[in-house]
Amino acid sequence: MSLPACFTRPEDARAPLPLVLVDAATFEAWRAAQPAGVQAWLAAHAFAPRAGAPLLVPGTDGHPGFALAGIDDAGDPLALAHLPALLPAGDYRLANDAPARLAPERVQLGWGLGAYSFTRYVKPSRAPARLVLDGEADAEAMALLAAAMLVRDLVNTPTEHMGPAELEAEAMRLAREHGGQCRSIVGDALTDQNFPAIHAVGRASHRAPRLVELNWGDDAHPRVAIVGKGVCFDTGGLDIKGSDGMRNMKKDMGGAAHALGLAQLVMALKLPVRLQLLLAAVENAIGPNAFRPGEVIATRQGLSVEIDNTDAEGRLVLCDALTYAAESKPALLLDFATLTGAARIALGPDLPALYANDERLAADYLAAGEAARDPLWRMPLWRPYLSYLKSNVADLANSSASRMAGSITAALYLERFVPEGQPWAHVDVYAWNDSARPGKPAGGEAQGLRAAWGLLLGRFGG
Structure with missing residues (x-):
């Protein structure tokens, strides 16, 4: 297994420095057992056993003898995410006698997430600190890390280099690497093969x-x-x-990025499922043939949709894709979309909104998110709000003149295209960090990805 650049194997390490982890429960006993010089150094630097700046402790020769870092919660996958950027560049090995311990998979995932930077257009100011892996890399942790990095890279890439054809190329690459089959229906062929809503949204580009x-x-x-x-x-x-609203709209393919990341996980870890990945890839542009407010468009399911607002386009491309996916009667249908600003108003940037038409599915999804420390929040499919999508000239409208319940009405719109009895969950995700935090760099972000993987693993992993 090839390793990300923030990890190294023992035979390739360059004089790795021991890294001692402490927490509030273990620090005082550990400190009391240290030599007087070490205790004086800790006191002089007012070191506290919490996540923050690590401390290099000198040895007897004046060179660093070990690095000391505090952690707040050993169960948090991001417990070490602050260290790759805060430790001086170089190689580090977790000390075997450290009082605080983390599971290897959490060490590897958190370190990798904290070391990430998007480097396509600018060289980073420094390399992250490298962690020596004494044992085998954890396959699941590395797959989760690779999937999260894929999502981040795709979302961070500007539209000039990440258009519909480039999304298609990513799916083609995954198919080649994992033995899948990939095809695309492009341009006017969408109308020929009955995907009229996808075509209507993307035809002006x-x-x-x-x-x-x-x-x-x-x-x-x-x-x-x-x-x-x-x-x-x-x-x-x-x-x-x-x-302001358009500034970060390169990220409006964040749902497709999450779908690609989850598909990569399924294939890399060989989950025993028959996977179908569908990406509705368009650019919502302005041109002479752009779809207009007041028009009525067709959908693959046969429902007619009046366009109340051309900025409610995501649900239009998704409805054709959901209809097509349901035709094969999958055991489970999931979708991901940066669908509504209303979800962000309700839940903020960190908490994806989960909608599900099956109580067991919703409970399993939430439990998987809690177990992975990758939370979601369930929102209701409150069907009386379908009245907001009433149209006088079509089966339904794609949006409402009311600003009430915007995220719920978007999910209700999608549910109209999911057959009764088909287990389905929809995640309205932000796919973005507005500011940088340990393990969560500013820019594109994978949110709810570990939760989705936990859901699939629990249902189909045997």
């Missing part, structure tokens, strides 16, 4: 809209469908966004 489909696994295994919203840039269409 010079970059052709497409539905990307990746299939992998054994037909004898349970079918799992994963659908991602891939709006590679969202101007808002003719209902154009203001400059």
Whole structure:
């Protein structure tokens, strides 16, 4: 297994410095057992056993003898995420006699998430500290890390280099690497093959809209469908966004990025499922043939939709993809989308909104998120709010004149395209960190990804 650059093997390490971990419960006893010189050094630097700046402690020759770091919660996957950037560049090995211990998989995941930086366009000011892995790398932790890095990289990449064709290329790459099959329906072929809503949203862009489909696994295994919203840039269409609202719309394909990350996890760890990945990849642009407010568009399911607002485009591309996914009657249908600002108003940037039409599915999803320290918050599919999507000229509208319950009505719109009895969960995700925190760099972020993997593993992992 190849390792990310923030890790190294013992034979490749360069004079690794011992890294001693302490927490509030173990610090005083550990400190009291140290030589007087070490105790004086700790007192002089007012070291406290909590997550923060680590401390280099000198040896008898004046060179650093070991590094000391505090942690707050050994169960937190991000417990060590502050260290790759705060420790001086070099190699470190966890001390065997450290009083505070973490499970190896949490060490590796947290260290890797904390070491991440997006380097496509700018060279980082310094390399992260490297951690020596004395044993084998944990396969699941490394797969989770690789999936999170994929999501971050995709979301951080500007639209000029991450349009519908580039999303398709990522799916093609995954199919090649893992033995899957990938195909795309592009441009006017979408109307020929009955994906009219995807075509309507993406037709105004010079970059052709497409539905990307990746299939992998054994037909004898349970079918799992994963659908991602891939709006590679969202101007808002003719209902154009203001400059503040448009600034970060390269991230509006964050749902597709999460779907790709989860699909990569499924294939890399060989989960025994029959996987279908669907990406509805478009650019919501402004042009002579852009779809307009007041138009009525067709959908694959046959429902007619009046366009109340062209900035409610994500649900339009998703409804065709969800209809197509449900035609194969999967055991589980999941979708991810940066769908509504209303979800962020309700829950803030860190907490994805979960909607599910099955009580057991919702409970399992929430439990998986809690176990992985990757939380979601369930929101209600409050069906009386479907009245907000009433249209006088079509089966339903894509949005409402009311600002009430915006996230719920978006989920209710999607539910109209999921057959009764089909287990389905929808995650409305921000896919972004507005500011940098340990393990959560500013920019693109994987949110709810570990929760989704835990859900799949619990249901299909045997």
